[in-house]
Amino acid sequence: MRYELSVNGQTVAVDVAPDTPMLWVLRDHLDLTGTKYGCGGGYCGACTIYVDGNIARSCQTPVSTVADMAISTIEALHENHPKLVEVWEANNVPQCGYCQSGQLMAAAALLDRNDSPSDADIDAAMTGNICRCGTYTRIRAAIHEVAAYDATRKGSEEDAA
Amino acid sequence: MNIANVSRRNFLKGSGVFVLGAALPARANLPDGSITAAFEPNLFVALDTDGTVTVTSHRSEMGQGIRTAIAQVVADELDADWSRVKLAQAPGDAKYGDQNTDGSRSILMNYDRLRDAGATARLMLRQAAAAKWGVPLEEVSAENHMVAHAGSGQSADYGELAADASMLPVPEKVSRKSEAEHRFIGKPVVHVDNGDIARGKGNYGADVKLPNMATAVIVRCPWLGGGVAKVADPAPRPGLIGLEVIDPAPPAGPMFAPWGGVAVLAEDTWTALSVARELEIEWTASPNQSFGSEPLTAELKAMLESPGQTLFDIGNVDAAFDSDGQELSAVYATPFLGHMPMEPPAAVASVEDGKCQVFASVQDPQSTRGLVSQYLSMPLENVDIRVTLLGGAFGRKSKPDFVLEAVELSKRLKRPVRVQWTREDDVRHDYYHAASAQFHRAMVDEKGHPTAWLQRTAFPSITTVFSGQALMPAEWELEMGFTNLPYRVSNQRMESAGIRPGVRVGWMRSVCNIFHSFSANVFADEMAALGGRDAIEHRLEMLAEGGEMEVPGMQPPPGHAMDIGRLRHVIEKVRELSDWDRERQEGTGLGFAVHHSFRSYVAVVLEARMEAGRPRVTNSYVALDCGTHVNPDTCAAQMEGAVVFGLSLALDGEITMKDGMVEQSNFHDYPMLRMNEAPPTTVHVVPSQGRLPAGVGEPGVPPVAPALSNALFAATGTRYRSLPIRMA
Known part of the structure; x- marks a missing residue:
């Protein structure tokens, strides 16, 4: 077909x-x-x-x-989520990297609908993605870091307006 | 031109572009072959006229950060601008020396030669500049990709000097930087492949595509040693090429030979998968069909009841057991485990015109090259093994059975073939981490210390994969946490026993250290509990006195004897890191374990409790002393990953076999730890520069499972002596 x-x-x-x-x-x-x-x-x-x-x-x-x-x-993810990709890279989140495409896609989807996810929100959104190398703590930290960055940026934009 | 007097290349390439040595049409995603550049003073450094430095990694990258580490070492001694350093991946070739990325020893084996590689290039660039400017070498400095002469104010970019440097003889001796001068070594550098990985551009074995390539999915016999008796032809469908029967490995030992089965060859993966799923196959019988993991474990435990082969014996253990005192004994058991790399095995092979080219995620391209050469009866120089990124490996991808399958099928089909293992194939046809059992018996004094200690271990040896006769555990397996424990007891005996399994066993991350560390650390905790002692205080007292310790049976290379002082230090460090003396919350326990493996020292404390019948780990602390290390952030990441790997096996790791067949198939019945159960991890990497580099990838795993068992005892009063840990 x-x-x-x-x-x-x-x-x-x-x-x-x-x-x-x-x-x-x-x-x-x-x-x-x-x-x-x-x-x-x-x-x-x-x-x-x-x-x-x-x-x-x-x-x-x-x-x-x-x-x-x-x-x-x-x-195409980096086009809409450049900060996420940047933080992932800078924080040495990946180890072997094979699962990271899926991890990034799931993380971006979480941040799209929740701009300040709690640890429980991260658990709920990310538990479907297995990382055999065990990069979970860095994934969690990276999501928090991106959310904090977005919040700061949003805050300064509002201040400017 | 006097060729003998110049460096390896006596000509210059006009362009600054690397030419890949691939015979096949170059595609952006193919892993590298040989590098050609203007200036190549050695195997690891290539400098082009535009100043681009290409560092060659001859070790395989599977997440342990070795490509970055190699680049850090070379670039540091070269004094390169990090932003102008690129990586190339070496094919399998003896000229690189050992390429077996296994045993946590890449830096140990290569640190000095990589430093020399960078330093050599740097010196030659300075020499080239000195000659060009007519000034003394001593007055010429090299820093951050630039050579300069302060007196005359002249300077040149490395690239400008590449041509001149390539004409110089390669110096035999160079001096290395001091630690204080390091710019990349010992620094938390961002990994070189992160950018590609985070953009979906990481190139793994399964991602390689060659022109006219077919894809194979193989349905393998459910038991080891069986072959195909009968297979019905599938209905023709678009994209299906046909079936090929692969014979089982010879009975002498499966080694790395292909497993018997039926290969479905198709133009695309889904067609191959769909046909494979519907195949009706009758298999030939094999003696391994009577194999089961449950009877094996029962047999291992039974073996522990009588003396095994004595490995070490001092004092008089039997007499000590006859005397008065408190006696403690316990049996521990651990199951078979699967490697489960996220990328199931995959390889692309092209056998054509008496040559063979392979693209695969292999840990040892050099031995793979030898095996392929042997398999095809083809001269070694006609076999080219290119290494992709490895989507996880943990030891699985040092067994290139999947490469030989691709080679065999390409030879028959006369086309490039990619063999794609499914997850089910991976779970059912692994080289399993061996099931095991240990018996510990001790006479314990009032302080909880053993005055006599009998240790027995029994497990199927990895050597059974290579020999039909092998039975007993090998010395190197026993030196993984059994004969080399750091405790001195005046009466001590160690014994081992072996058994032949009906499956392939193989080395998995940390190997026998996993079960030996488990039983020894839990038994030590049991002794401490019997004496009513604090586990860490008790353990510090149990350590042999003094500095370096000679351990029975172990003949470490110079500088690698176990250093009790360093062991003591990581224990003290993890006590501090975990705030060990804090008040415990009701129902929560802290558990401690320490292990020396792969020349490194690792102490772990876990905080855990039982929650609805399942262990819940709420915090983890790791202290690591791995000697000289290149990237402390990589060390921390490996410890974080080791906690997850260790908890996966402690909570859920169990492969079972019945009637010769593996009962698990995928992540639903062989689960991995996920985000919701991953505890925070605090890591301390002991500053230990100046000592010999030791392992990082593996030594973090062995203390994790026993630390959990000990934490649960502290929390609940129940001893967990079997893995995975389950409520009785």
């Missing part, structure tokens, strides 16, 4: 079986390998993408279900 997809703001076409998960459409057919295969069962979160702004496990998302939706991947 031929599908027209909107991926990272671009319209692309692929010819694949309808049950093909977006994970493999991105990796095999669109050369977007930042989205990772970790389990194929929706357990680990390494394959996290956005579908119409909501996080989704791309290994559990058949291409046929998202043909008219806006798909966004890790490759």
